[in-house]
Amino acid sequence: MTLTDNPVADAIETSPPGTVLSHLHPVGSFDVADHDVPTGREEIWRFTPLKRLRDLHSDAAYSAGATTATWNTQDGIRVENVDGDEARGLRGVSGLVPNTRFVARVLAEVPTTLLVDVPAEVELAEPIVVDLTGSDASVTEAAHVALRFGAHSQAVVVLNHVGHASLAQVVEVKVGDGAQVSVISLQDWADDAVHLTHHEASVGRDSTYKHVAISFGGSVVRMDSNVHYAGPGGSAEMLGLYFADEGQHLEHRLFADHTAPRTKSHVVYKGALQGQGAHTVWVGNVLIRKVAEGIETFEENRNLVLTDGCRADSVPNLEIETGEIAGAGHASATGRFDDEQLFYLRSRGIDEPEARRLVVHGFFNDLIRKIGVPSLQEQLMATVEQELAKNVLKDAQPVVAG
Amino acid sequence: MSTLEIKDLRVSVNTEDGPKEILKGVTLTIGDGETHAIMGPNGSGKSTLAYSIAGHPKYDITGGTVTLDGEDVLAMSVDERARAGLFLAMQYPVEVPGVSVSNFLRTAKTAIDGEAPKLRTWVKDVNTALDQLNLDSTFAQRSVNEGFSGGEKKRHEIAQLELLSPKVAILDETDSGLDIDALKVVADGVNRFRALEGKGVLLITHYTRILRYITPDYVHVFVNGRIAEQGGPELADALEAEGYDKYLKAGV
Ligand SMILES: Nc1ncnc2c1ncn2[C@@H]1O[C@H](COP(=O)(O)OP(=O)(O)OP(=O)(O)O)[C@@H](O)[C@H]1O
Ligand SMILES: [Mg+2]
Numbered sequence: 155m156t157l158t159d160n161p162v163a164d165a166i167e168t169s170p171p172g173t174v175l176s177h178l179h180p181v182g183s184f185d186v187a188d189h190d191v192p193t194g195r196e197e198i199w200r201f202t203p204l205k206r207l208r209d210l211h212s213d214a215a216y217s218a219g220a221t222t223a224t225w226n227t228q229d230g231i232r233v234e235n236v237d238g239d240e241a242r243g244l245r246g247v248s249g250l251v252p253n254t255r256f257v258a259r260v261l262a263e264v265p266t267t268l269l270v271d272v273p274a275e276v277e278l279a280e281p282i283v284v285d286l287t288g289s290d291a292s293v294t295e296a297a298h299v300a301l302r303f304g305a306h307s308q309a310v311v312v313l314n315h316v317g318h319a320s321l322a323q324v325v326e327v328k329v330g331d332g333a334q335v336s337v338i339s340l341q342d343w344a345d346d347a348v349h350l351t352h353h354e355a356s357v358g359r360d361s362t363y364k365h366v367a368i369s370f371g372g373s374v375v376r377m378d379s380n381v382h383y384a385g386p387g388g389s390a391e392m393l394g395l396y397f398a399d400e401g402q403h404l405e406h407r408l409f410a411d412h413t414a415p416r417t418k419s420h421v422v423y424k425g426a427l428q429g430q431g432a433h434t435v436w437v438g439n440v441l442i443r444k445v446a447e448g449i450e451t452f453e454e455n456r457n458l459v460l461t462d463g464c465r466a467d468s469v470p471n472l473e474i475e476t477g478e479i480a481g482a483g484h485a486s487a488t489g490r491f492d493d494e495q496l497f498y499l500r501s502r503g504i505d506e507p508e509a510r511r512l513v514v515h516g517f518f519n520d521l522i523r524k525i526g527v528p529s530l531q532e533q534l535m536a537t538v539e540q541e542l543a544k545n546v547l548k549d550a551q552p553v554v555a556g
Numbered sequence: 557m558s559t560l561e562i563k564d565l566r567v568s569v570n571t572e573d574g575p576k577e578i579l580k581g582v583t584l585t586i587g588d589g590e591t592h593a594i595m596g597p598n599g600s601g602k603s604t605l606a607y608s609i610a611g612h613p614k615y616d617i618t619g620g621t622v623t624l625d626g627e628d629v630l631a632m633s634v635d636e637r638a639r640a641g642l643f644l645a646m647q648y649p650v651e652v653p654g655v656s657v658s659n660f661l662r663t664a665k666t667a668i669d670g671e672a673p674k675l676r677t678w679v680k681d682v683n684t685a686l687d688q689l690n691l692d693s694t695f696a697q698r699s700v701n702e703g704f705s706g707g708e709k710k711r712h713e714i715a716q717l718e719l720l721s722p723k724v725a726i727l728d729e730t731d732s733g734l735d736i737d738a739l740k741v742v743a744d745g746v747n748r749f750r751a752l753e754g755k756g757v758l759l760i761t762h763y764t765r766i767l768r769y770i771t772p773d774y775v776h777v778f779v780n781g782r783i784a785e786q787g788g789p790e791l792a793d794a795l796e797a798e799g800y801d802k803y804l805k806a807g808v
Contacts (some may be wrong), residue, residue, distance in 0.1 A: 493613065498650035498700075501610050502664035502716065503638035512663065516654025516699065 178409070178441045178473055182251030186262055189255035198254070201435040201467055203403055206374050208294055210322040210350045211256050216263050216296035221288040221319045223268050228278060231309075232271040241267040244300040248326035249382060250354040257352050260296045260324040267298045270311055274304030274330060281310035281338075281527055288319025291346040296322040301337060305330035305358070310527060312338045316371075320348045327355035329363045331385065336364040336526060341404075342537070343372035352378045357417070359385025366525055367423075369396040369404045370537055376405040383414040383446075392421045394436075395521055395534070397541045398464070400429030407437040408453070412446035416480075421453035424521050426514060427464035428545040435467045438484065447478040457488040458517050460510075461545055511542055558625055558641060558723035558754050560586040560609075565620035567601075567608045575616065578604045580781040582620070584758075586724060591750060591757040593767060593792065596778030597800045602760045603647055605778075606728040610644040611637050624724065639668055641723030645713035645730050651701040657712070658682065658696035661719060668720050685715040688748075690741050706733040714745040724756035725749065731766035743769030764796040779803040 177197045183189065191212040192199040199211075208214055225233045236244070245261045252258035270282060286297075301311055307330060315321075329335050341349060349372050357363045369375045381390040396404045410419035425434045438453040457466035470484040491513060499509035518538055522531050567579035578601045586592050596602050608615045609622055611634040622629040624640055632640060652660065661682055666672045673681075686695055689711040701709050710730050717725050727746065731739055747770060749755055759772060767775075767789065775791040777784045777800070784803045785791065 492650075494650045495652050497612055497634060498646070498652065499660070499664075500634040501638055501644050501646075502660075502720065503635050503667035504663055505635045505667065506633070508663065508667070509635075512655050512660070513652065516652055519654035 178411075178439055180253040182253045184246070184252060184258060184261060186255065186258045189252065189258050191255060198407070201437075202376055202405060203374060206348065206403065207350060208320045208348050210294060210296075210320060210348060211254070214294035214320075214322075216259060216322065217293055218264070218266070218295050218297070220290040220293040220295055221286055221297065221317070221321055223284055223286050225282060225284040226280075228280065228282060230273065230276055231278070231282060232269065233282060233284065234269055235266050236269050237266045240269075241265060241298070244269060244326070245298070246326070247300050247302065248328050248354040248356045249384070250324070250326055250352075254352070256322045256350055257324055260298055260322055264296050264298045267300050270299075270301045272303045272307045272309045275306045276304065277308040278310065281312050283312045283314060285314045285316065288315070288317035288321065288343070288347060291318040291320050291344075291348070294320045294322075297324075299323065299325040301325065301327045303327075303329050303333045303335045306332040308334045310336040310338065312340065312527070312530065314340045314342070315349065316342050316344070318344045318346055321350070323349065323351040325351065325353040327353065327363070329355060329358045329361045329388075331358040331361060333358060333361045335362070336366065338366040338368070338525065338527065338530065339377070341367070341369040341372055341375045341377075343375070345371065345373060347372040347375075349375045349377075351376070353380065355381045355390070357381050357383045357388035357390050360387040362389045362391075364391045364393070364526070367392075367394040367396075367406055368534065369394075369406070370541065372402065372404075374403045376403075376407075378407045378409065380409040380411065381419065382411040383417045386415045386417065388414065389418040390420070391524075392419065393521060393524055394423035394425075395518060396423070396425040396434055397538065398425065398427045398432040398434045399541070399544060401431045403433045403435075405435035407435070407439070409439040410441070410451060410453075412440070412442045412449045412451065415446055416448045417446060418449065419451045419453070422521060422524070423455045424457070424518060425455075425466065426458045426460055426517070426541070427466055428460040428541075430463035432464040433467075434465075437469045438471065440472045440482070442472075442474045442476060442479055442482070444475045447476055448480050450479070450481040452481070452483045454485045456486075456517070458514065459488060459490050460514070514538065514542055557588050558756050559588060560642075560724045560756055560758070561621075561623045562609070563621045565605070565608065565622060566618045567604055568616045568618050569604070569614060570616070577618070578615075578781050579608065582781070582783060584776065584783065586756040586758055589754050589756065590774065591759060591770065591772045592774045592776060593759045593761060593772035594776045594778050595761055595764070595792065595795055597804065598762070600778050601781040602778055603728055604781075606644055606647075606726045606758075606760055609637075609726060610634065610642060635667065638722070643717055643720060643722035643725045645710075645717060645725065645727045647728040647732070649701045649704075649709040649713055651699070653699050653702050655700050656697055657700055660700045661696075661716065664716070664720060681719060685718050688718070689715045689745055690738075691715060707735065707738045710734060710742060711738065711745075714742050717749055718745060721749070721752070723754070724758065726758045726760065728760045729762060731761055731763065739766060740769060746770050764792045767792045777803055
């Protein structure tokens with residue numbers, strides 16, 4: 155793979171005072187009527203195959219019940235479907251003000267909220283795992299999820315999406331001051347699923363937020379994962395891993411909105427593509443506001459194209475409104491197998507499929523290790539193995555133990 | 557027994573202006589247990605010879621034969637050549653991010669032997685090989701060649717040589733970029749390998765320095781894609797004194 159580490163200047167949009175605001179400064183609104191139906195020409199929709207979204211982005215009926223949520227219980231932690239005033243009170247709990255129609259509709263129309271409430275100072279030893287299991291992709295539905303982490307709490311929440319679904323979803327995360335939180339969203343849907351989701355996190359003062367997006371399954375997955383900072387000193391690590399097969403569209407759009415001083419964002423997304431029509435999109439937006447002095451940001455996206463007929467779009471975008479930053483950078487690279495790597499491995503007797511397997515595992519290894527949930531890490535290695543079996547290892551002999 | 561026989565080997569690379577012939581008929585036999593040194597100026601085609609024998613896809617073989625104990629090497633894939641007993645220590649070893657040295661070595665050993673090595677002795681063997689080359693044991697956990705210094709990369713190549721124990725080893729400028737201590741460590745490794753029964757070595761180098769520690773049976777002077785002269789170890793001394801000028805001027 156050819157890797158290019160670009161000077162930061164490539165990605166900077168300069169915004170001298172008085173010029174028209176970029177798409178990173180939308181005027182949000184809770185009123186659905188304020189949001190036009192996207193046409194596909196908008197900057198934020200230009201990569202998304204709207205025709206395949208089953209109108210989730212526009213005016214599909216938002217029903218409920220086809221996708222059910224189950225979870226493991228832990229002492230002192232509330233995980234519950236709430237409705238009425240409590241559900242209404244959780245709309246915008248992350249500070250989210252909708253800037254797309256589907257987000258506005260989810261907040262306005264969905265009567266219930268799946269709430270995960272971790273009280274202040276509670277430290278969880280085990281992850282809270284919420285399985286969201288879809289049963290019928292012909293039902294268009296919508297869901298609101300609120301994850302609330304009290305000050306100085308420590309917790310990991312896994313949202314595990316499987317099965318058949320057409321789901322518009324908003325996940326709001328409020329990370330209390332000093333909390334250390336991981337939110338892991340696994341998209342392991344069946345082939346017919348369509349998932350349009352917006353994750354919004356408010357990162358508290360001196361807190362640490364890790365967001366991990368893992369997308370393997372589904373016909374179309376589009377996730378917007380945004381962070382903004384409720385106070386200085388917060389740190390966000392946003393990791394992603396995706397593997398697109400034939401005909402799949404997997405889109406991840408990141409937005410780190412540095413709204414407070416001395417905050418950090420670190421984005422690493424890695425993807426592999428195989429099969430005709432496999433399409434991935436990564437857009438990494440970073441906005442460093444005028445108040446956000448002394449921040450650090452780095453974003454990186456790497457794609458490994460395993461077969462012909464795939465397309466990986468990778469767009470880093472940095473807007474800087476203050477000169478006082480501690481560090482900013484990005485790297486983006488998309489490439490095929492590196493012939494020199496394969497030659498090196500094969501010159502040691504390792505056959506070609508096995509050499510490819512080693513390279514792909516190596517490609518994802520570092521990222522998987524950063525997730526920090528051992529059981530999940532093992533599961534992911536196995537999933538990567540299954541994905542490889544579809545193409546790269548199709549004609550391979552049984553593999554050597556890794 | 558192992559004999560590597562190269563006959564009238566002709567090799568081209570593709571360039572923007574069409575194919576360019578680099579090797580113009582190379583004939584060389586490495587007999588059982590022999591060490592041959594190939595010396596030549598930059599760009600004379602030494603690495604091309606090494607890579608062509610190993611099967612790098614960049615090089616087109618336009619004529620000649622290469623056999624290992626009578627088997628047609630050129631008909632084999634890259635990994636088949638390695639399993640047949642060829643090993644190339646590369647001039648520029650390649651980084652493989654995320655693949656640990658330990659995983660890499662075990663996978664290679666398993667491929668070469670056709671079965672996984674016995675766990676207990678294997679771990680010991682790896683530690684010994686690394687240790688003998690002055691690579692500390694944390695090396696096994698690092699990604700292959702990633703962030704290795706130039707010298708560490710070369711020592712790692714020789715550690716592989718000892719662990720995989722091929723029939724014939726081609727060492728492409730394993731000595732370049734090494735300080736004198738590292739050079740001795742590498743030479744010791746190569747000499748341990750040579751001391752084993754029937755191992756052949758093709759030692760490619762630009763400098764005579766390494767030949768003070770590894771005494772070759774034969775020396776070949778390589779100029780412009782051909783062997784311009786051959787002789788015993790004394791030829792290296794002559795080269796040390798006179799350089800390659802006379803061969804270059806002769807316009808071979
Ligand atoms: N793709 C290419 N296009 C044009 N010329 C090439 C190409 N690849 C190799 N060559 C040429 O082939 C010749 C032989 O290269 P090779 O690397 O085999 O030399 P070498 O003897 O190993 O040199 P060194 O001592 O620098 O390692 C050089 O002149 C080189 O420029
Ligand atoms: Mg060379």
